[in-house]
Amino acid sequence: MFTTTISEVQKFWECPTRWYLAYVHPRRIPKGIPSALTAGSAWHRLMEDILNGMPRDEALVTLSNSMNQASRG
Numbered sequence: 001m002f003t004t005t006i007s008e009v010q011k012f013w014e015c016p017t018r019w020y021l022a023y024v025h026p027r028r029i030p031k032g033i034p035s036a037l038t039a040g041s042a043w044h045r046l047m048e049d050i051l052n053g054m055p056r057d058e059a060l061v062t063l064s065n066s067m068n069q070a071s072r073g
Contacts, residue, residue: 042066042067045063045066049062
């Protein structure tokens with residue numbers, strides 16, 4: 001059985017393509033932050049810390065903490 005709402009019909013008349021993408025073929029939206037973005041951000045932060053004079057070992061601990069925190073949520 002096919003059901004619809006007034007707002008869905010209005011959206012169809014406004015833009016049939018947008019209606020199709022929203023109701024017939026919805027796009028998948030990834031949940032969370034991509035791991036590549038997390039790793040890249042952590043790498044940049046590490047380089048920034050080292051270039052700003054933070055000792056290497058301390059910068060690596062900071063990197064490890066940020067990666068662990070990102071993996072938890």
